[in-house]
Amino acid sequence: MAQEPKKLEVIGKGRYLELVDENGWEYIRRHASLGVVVIVATTDDKKLVLVEQARVAVHRRTIELPAGLVGDVADNAAESLEKAAERELEEETGFQAAHWHLLVEGPSSVGISSEVVTFFRATGLSRVGPGGGDHTEDITVHVVPLRDVPAFLSEKVAAGLFVDPKVFAALYFLGTERPAMDAPIVPGTPFNLKLDQPQGPLPFVPRTASDGGVVWEYDVSSEHYNPYAVLHGGVVMALMDSAMGHAVAAKVHALGRFNAAAQMNVNFLAAVRTGTLRARARVVKIGKRLAVVEAWIEAADGTQIATATATHSLLP
Numbered sequence: 198m199a200q201e202p203k204k205l206e207v208i209g210k211g212r213y214l215e216l217v218d219e220n221g222w223e224y225i226r227r228h229a230s231l232g233v234v235v236i237v238a239t240t241d242d243k244k245l246v247l248v249e250q251a252r253v254a255v256h257r258r259t260i261e262l263p264a265g266l267v268g269d270v271a272d273n274a275a276e277s278l279e280k281a282a283e284r285e286l287e288e289e290t291g292f293q294a295a296h297w298h299l300l301v302e303g304p305s306s307v308g309i310s311s312e313v314v315t316f317f318r319a320t321g322l323s324r325v326g327p328g329g330g331d332h333t334e335d336i337t338v339h340v341v342p343l344r345d346v347p348a349f350l351s352e353k354v355a356a357g358l359f360v361d362p363k364v365f366a367a368l369y370f371l372g373t374e375r376p377a378m379d380a381p382i383v384p385g386t387p388f389n390l391k392l393d394q395p396q397g398p399l400p401f402v403p404r405t406a407s408d409g410g411v412v413w414e415y416d417v418s419s420e421h422y423n424p425y426a427v428l429h430g431g432v433v434m435a436l437m438d439s440a441m442g443h444a445v446a447a448k449v450h451a452l453g454r455f456n457a458a459a460q461m462n463v464n465f466l467a468a469v470r471t472g473t474l475r476a477r478a479r480v481v482k483i484g485k486r487l488a489v490v491e492a493w494i495e496a497a498d499g500t501q502i503a504t505a506t507a508t509h510s511l512l513p
Contacts, residue, residue, distance in 0.1 A: 231268035238319040261361040291328030295321030410479030437492040440478035461507040
C-alpha cells in the first residue's frame with residue numbers, strides 16, 4: 198500500500214506555537230525552540246528538587262520538575278540539550294550539578310502536539326543562587342526528602358494545586374537506580390575506601406588490606422555503651438561486618454562486581470569498656486554467586502572479643 202503524500206497546512210501561528218493540519222490531523226508544534234528538557238535532580242542527602250509556579254493554561258499553580266525550552270532565545274539558539282538542562286536547572290532552582298546523564302526522550306502529549314521532551318538526571322548538586330526563574334517567571338523551589346515526596350504531593354493536591362505527571366515519572370526513574378550509585382561498576386573502577394581514614398557513621402578505620410585479609414580498628418567510646426555500661430554488641434557486629442565487606446570487595450571489585458551481606462553469624466566472647474579493638478577478616482571461599490568470609494575481634498591485650506562468619510552475594 199502506497200504511503201499517502203504528506204499534506205501540511207498551517208492553520209494559525211503565534212509567537213511560539215503554530216496549529217497545523219497534516220492529512221486531516223490537527224496538532225500543535227513549537228516553531229521557536231529546538232526541544233524541551235526536564236531535569237530529575239537530587240541532592241547528596243537524597244532530596245528531590247521540585248518547582249512550583251502558576252500556569253496560565255490551567256489557571257492553577259502546579260508542582261513540576263525543573264524544565265525548559267532549548268534554543269528559544271537568540272543568545273542560546275545553538276545550545277545543546279544538556280547545556281539547556283544545565284541552564285534551566287540553575288535559572289529555576291539555583292542549583293548546579295556536577296554529574297549529568299540522559300534518561301529518556303519521548304512525546305509529551307502525543308495526540309495534540311509534536312513536542313518531544315528529554316529527561317536528564319542531575320546529581321552532585323551545589324547551591325549557587327536563589328533560583329526563581331527569569332524575569333517572566335515566579336517560581337518557588339521545593340527541596341523535598343525522597344521519602345516525603347508522596348505526602349508532599351498529596352498536601353499540594355489537597356490545597357488545590359496540580360501535579361505534573363512527569364514528577365511521577367521521576368519517582369519511577371529514581372526507584373530503578375541502584376542504591377548509592379549513579380552508574381554501574383565497571384572493571385578497574387577503584388574501590389571507594391581509603392586506608393587510615395574513618396569510614397561511615399561510626400569511627401571505624403581500615404588499617405591494612407592484602408591477599409591475606411584486612412584489618413580494621415575502633416577506639417571504644419562510652420557514647421556507644423549499652424545500659425550495662427559496656428560496648429554495645431551492635432557496634433561489635435558492625436565493625437566485623439565492615440571488615441568482612443572490605444575483605445570481599447577487595448577480591449571482586451576489580452572484576453566489575455560488588456558484594457552485599459546476605460547472612461551473618463556472630464559469637465560474643467567478652468565484654469569491653471575501653472581500649473582499641475582490632476577486627477581481622479579474610480575470605481574463606483569465593484564462588485560464582487556467593488562468597489564466604491570470616492572475622493574476629495581482639496582487644497589490645499589479645500583478649501578475643503567476638504567472632505563472625507558471613508555469606509555475601511556477588512552482583513551482578
